Amino acid sequence: MGNLLAGRTVVVTGAARGVGRAIALACAAAGARLVLADILADPLAETTAALVAAGHAARAVPLDLAEPGSVAAFAADIAAHEGRVDGLVNNAAIATGIGGPEFDAIEIETWDRVMRVNVRGTWLVTRAVVPLMGAGRIVNIASDTALWGAPRLLAYTASKGAVISMTRSLSRELGPRGIAIACVAPGIMRNEATEYVPAERHRLYETGRAVPGPQVPEDITDTVVFLLTPGALALTGQVLPVGAGFVFT
Template structure:
């Protein structure tokens, strides 16, 4: 092991929604690169298994903490700072999807999606900004923020907000903290499970130049790059890891 295959040795990372899916993949990639990693989730039974996997690479911790709770996010950052150290890398990944025609979307449905995806991202970014002296913030958006998608208005609006928040914060926290977003295309996880999709929805997701779903590892590799020493001149960007669904 050396600085080339463990470029994040000595760093502390926090990944929200790191118990499964894309968040788990990012947490594992950062741990393999040498970082101590904390994950949070709102009560996901898979968190214990993910923690055990992370601990194969070094120190790690998991906490049940909902990103919509201001008190829970303050407490989470307090615990990470005490037990692992001040985070150098914060990944705001926690998210939910709500699918329904707009006329059938209640104000409560809309609020819930915005609460987790955008307000949660705000709370996590704010706690990171209050504590970090330097480092990287990475926010997980979506290609649908840029494409738009019928029956997913609240979700797309929330992810558009994540991209705008990222750009504003990149300006505000420069030059010591770099803030970027990743906007994945379709990735086969619990949220977008190939097995549970209608043929029409699947066809729409596959109508891209690369005509396939991406993998969790492909998103994680981008996050690891953005967290690492080679990405020191990159801030305020939104990385489309999307098989060509959106071309910037």
């Protein structure tokens, strides 16, 4: 992607592994200075060290989306060290029970935790980072499960539907400030975070895509990088199902 993000500071949550790590690597390759956040301390340190060793500017900051105090400390740390943020990727989330219990068997505690992390956490991070932005860019990572109505995954699907709705609403609130916000909604990918997903759910995706086959995190990173550039302003509020044609909008 050349130097599309040269001179820009980009924050990526959930950057320790999987999709977040791939996004961080792509942003670094595009020239961004990175602030990487995750609750997984050791994998986060490993990802950050790998980027620094490769000559990229990257710094790790711990973050627990379920704890408002952690989000506040995270934003204060960025304000003290970077001062200004040009891009935010809200990638961190939890997924439980893909292909698991039906809607009436979901534990209330599970439902509440998914909403606390995926919905409230995304809002809290956005609220904390926006004051550090000028004409910035925000990319929310949702899921195409909220577009096609994936069964036996209600808490996660509902949370990602909320992220999509927040993206649309925030586009109108943040637009007058020159901030664009868009949403990428990939399907299930093959990575360490989805090893527990039942084989039949993987097959559903891999045979149902317009371009059949497995999808990996690197398949969405070019889209995310572009959405972080100044040229993505006109895409604010949009939801892009970057999933090789499993769903269309």
